[in-house]
Amino acid sequence: MKLALPRLGNIEVINETIITDMGHELIEVPPNTKKTLDLGVRYAPEYCCLPLKIVLGNFIEALELGAEGLIMAGGWGPCRFGYYAQVQRDILLDLGYNFKMIIMEIPRGNWKTLWDNINILRNGRSWSYMINQYRFAWQKILLMEKLENKVLQVRPREKKRGASSLVIKESVIKIKKAKDLETLKRIEEDTLNRFKEITNFHKKNIIRIALVGEFYVSLEPFSNHYLEEKLGYLGVEVVRKNSIEAWIGPIMRLKIFKDSFKEEKEIEQAAYNYLAHSVGGEGQTTVGNVVLSHREGLDGAIQVIPFTCMPEIVAETILKKVSEDLDFPTLTLTYDEQTGEEGLNTRIEAFIDLLKKRKKKEVMVL
Amino acid sequence: MKKKKIGIPYALYFYEYFPLWKEFLTRLGAEIIISKPTNKEILDLGIRSSLSEVCLPVKVFYGHVISLVNQVDYILIPRMVCVEKGTFFCPKIIGLPDMVKTSLGSLCPILNPLVDIRKSYGNWKNSLFQVGQILTENSLAISRAFSASWEKFQRNYVAHLLDPQTLRPGLLNCNNRAKEQLAEALINIAVVGHKYLINDSYINLNLIEKLKNMKVNVLTPEMVHPNIIRKQLKRLFKPIFWSLSQQVVGAAYYYFENRVEGIIHLTSFECGEDSMVGELIHHQSYQYPEVAYTEFVFDEHTGEAGLNTRIEAFLDMIRRKRRNEISFAPSW
Numbered sequence: 001m002k003l004a005l006p007r008l009g010n011i012e013v014i015n016e017t018i019i020t021d022m023g024h025e026l027i028e029v030p031p032n033t034k035k036t037l038d039l040g041v042r043y044a045p046e047y048c049c050l051p052l053k054i055v056l057g058n059f060i061e062a063l064e065l066g067a068e069g070l071i072m073a074g075g076w077g078p079c080r081f082g083y084y085a086q087v088q089r090d091i092l093l094d095l096g097y098n099f100k101m102i103i104m105e106i107p108r109g110n111w112k113t114l115w116d117n118i119n120i121l122r123n124g125r126s127w128s129y130m131i132n133q134y135r136f137a138w139q140k141i142l143l144m145e146k147l148e149n150k151v152l153q154v155r156p157r158e159k160k161r162g163a164s165s166l167v168i169k170e171s172v173i174k175i176k177k178a179k180d181l182e183t184l185k186r187i188e189e190d191t192l193n194r195f196k197e198i199t200n201f202h203k204k205n206i207i208r209i210a211l212v213g214e215f216y217v218s219l220e221p222f223s224n225h226y227l228e229e230k231l232g233y234l235g236v237e238v239v240r241k242n243s244i245e246a247w248i249g250p251i252m253r254l255k256i257f258k259d260s261f262k263e264e265k266e267i268e269q270a271a272y273n274y275l276a277h278s279v280g281g282e283g284q285t286t287v288g289n290v291v292l293s294h295r296e297g298l299d300g301a302i303q304v305i306p307f308t309c310m311p312e313i314v315a316e317t318i319l320k321k322v323s324e325d326l327d328f329p330t331l332t333l334t335y336d337e338q339t340g341e342e343g344l345n346t347r348i349e350a351f352i353d354l355l356k357k358r359k360k361k362e363v364m365v366l
Numbered sequence: 367m368k369k370k371k372i373g374i375p376y377a378l379y380f381y382e383y384f385p386l387w388k389e390f391l392t393r394l395g396a397e398i399i400i401s402k403p404t405n406k407e408i409l410d411l412g413i414r415s416s417l418s419e420v421c422l423p424v425k426v427f428y429g430h431v432i433s434l435v436n437q438v439d440y441i442l443i444p445r446m447v448c449v450e451k452g453t454f455f456c457p458k459i460i461g462l463p464d465m466v467k468t469s470l471g472s473l474c475p476i477l478n479p480l481v482d483i484r485k486s487y488g489n490w491k492n493s494l495f496q497v498g499q500i501l502t503e504n505s506l507a508i509s510r511a512f513s514a515s516w517e518k519f520q521r522n523y524v525a526h527l528l529d530p531q532t533l534r535p536g537l538l539n540c541n542n543r544a545k546e547q548l549a550e551a552l553i554n555i556a557v558v559g560h561k562y563l564i565n566d567s568y569i570n571l572n573l574i575e576k577l578k579n580m581k582v583n584v585l586t587p588e589m590v591h592p593n594i595i596r597k598q599l600k601r602l603f604k605p606i607f608w609s610l611s612q613q614v615v616g617a618a619y620y621y622f623e624n625r626v627e628g629i630i631h632l633t634s635f636e637c638g639e640d641s642m643v644g645e646l647i648h649h650q651s652y653q654y655p656e657v658a659y660t661e662f663v664f665d666e667h668t669g670e671a672g673l674n675t676r677i678e679a680f681l682d683m684i685r686r687k688r689r690n691e692i693s694f695a696p697s698w
Contacts, residue, residue: 274468
């Protein structure tokens with residue numbers, strides 16, 4: 001079967017492990033561009049959040065390239081994400097495409113669908129082979145995220161502008177091709193060494209900002225207008241609070257994805273005084289992470305949300321209060337299908353200037 | 367002892383659960399103060415005190431809360447999480463007590479019992495028990511008040527339901543006289559949407575009254591029996607996990623299936639559930655071309671002329687269609 005996986009940051013690294021190596025044909029989804037967004041916006045409901053639109057655009061592009069099966073995650077609310085796959089399926093069927101939507105989610109009652117979906121993905125291979133492949137894919141994701149987090153530290157300190165982005169790009173291609181754990185280890189060492197070469201260790205007093213907010217928008221550079229890069233070039237170290245690791249881990253609650261939900265409790269505790277109950281999505285996590293960032297001594301936080309996101313609006317309302325109470329600067333950036341960047345740049349620059357001034361003052365006082 | 371005054375905002379889930387709260391609280395000797403029906407002042411208060419990105423119903427809710435603040439001892443804002451297995455309320459409703467608390471500060475103590483039946487089946491009772499303890503120390507009285515009010519609430523819930531026979535008058539095999547009557551008959555239009563939109567005549571710009579004045583028989587989701595809704599929802603590819611939207615979709619599907627003449631879906635700007643649910647209903651409408659379908663979005667702007675034009679156009683279309691059907695129907 002010709003399968004396609006929607007884009008999310010560098011998640012394409014697992015494509016070969018879970019699709020090609022399982023005997024399926026891989027349809028490489030083209031990188032997110034204005035065209036992807038336009039396609040999504042044209043067919044998606046108007047008030048849906050941005051991730052749905054971009055992923056829908058991905059799917060349309062994949063189907064145009066001949067995909068027969070689309071892999072998508074699901075869920076059971078209260079965030080709208082749980083219903084994405086259903087709505088996207090309806091829209092695509094209406095457009096006249098013929099395909100199978102492979103929705104990976106913990107089913108409610110209907111275990112047969114999940115069983116069938118897993119069997120489609122398994123494609124007649126042995127179970128142990130499949131489990132090994134998925135474990136390996138998980139290792140790839142972990143490594144990729146580790147390196148991406150490293151880039152965020154290196155970028156404000158790099159000797160030559162843009163060097164770290166090049167390194168990570170090459171590494172991602174290597175990870176994509178990797179077939180065993182040893183190769184991954186070698187790639188890791190190699191990349192970390194190259195990072196050391198391009199880093200200027202003399203830079204001091206670098207501003208550190210937590211990037212919190214909605215999962216997709218914070219991890220997919222296209223949807224947040226390459227915010228991490230922009231901040232990096234402004235000399236800011238971004239501390240990414242969302243990760244695929246932390247997202248899939250708690251959902252699966254499976255042994256193979258062990259030790260991925262250790263921080264969950266801590267975040268909940270931190271948010272408790274402000275938002276006592278989970279509101280779905282990353283609502284409570286966002287609030288908790290901002291409180292934790294303050295404790296960790298970061299300089300500020302940027303919350304990124306897609307327009308009309310339900311949980312994040314709750315979080316945004318509450319962040320105003322958190323920011324006031326803790327004297328901790330936060331900035332909320334709302335993204336929709338508008339692609340004008342200048343307004344965004346101005347806001348980021350102003351925010352960074354503010355943080356720099358604050359930091360200077362602190363240093364002088366000390 | 368002076369009676370404790372408990373304020374209940376006249377918005378959002380008020381329309382669902384007020385009978386229960388009222389019965390329970392009055393039995394325990396509290397004085398209930400309901401905020402006034404939404405008006406310009408309340409809406410303005412809400413808009414001013416909330417973020418611009420919050421959806422309209424929540425803004426209205428803010429307004430109601432603020433209008434109550436000076437008159438009462440407590441404000442009741444339950445945290446509704448889950449009242450039926452496998453469903454949730456919208457994230458904004460789950461976070462509502464915290465949102466109100468952070469935005470309005472410590473203006474007035476808020477009672478926020480947590481209703482989440484996933485924790486234990488009797489969670490309704492436990493959460494109302496917490497509220498009851500503020501009013502009286504006699505736990506037996508609280509228990510009794512709860513069971514009485516719960517029973518009454520359940521009975522009320524299935525009060526005025528619809529007779530499916532009246533939905534669509536037959537067109538075939540009718541003589542000229544019957545045709546004339548039919549041309550004059552009221553148009554059956556189903557208005558589906560959240561209760562807090564349909565029943566709040568200020569937000570929906572008096573839509574229901576307007577329709578009635580234009581010789582329309584207005585049908586709402588409340589008129590459909592919960593069992594029918596449950597049956598209709600089985601047709602979905604994936605169950606809906608929002609309690610409040612289930613009724614909307616189930617009712618809309620039911621009205622489509624019974625071929626009412628028109629369906630109007632009311633949504634509010636920024637409503638997250640409706641963006642998904644609206645799409646489901648919209649897709650369903652493709653399968654029933656004989657049912658006219660339209661969608662009205664409400665926000666804090668109050669220009670009525672645009673709405674009037676749309677209603678008139680919608681009704682004109684249905685009337686014209688009916689006239690055509692009548693004149694081409696076989697008669698003898």
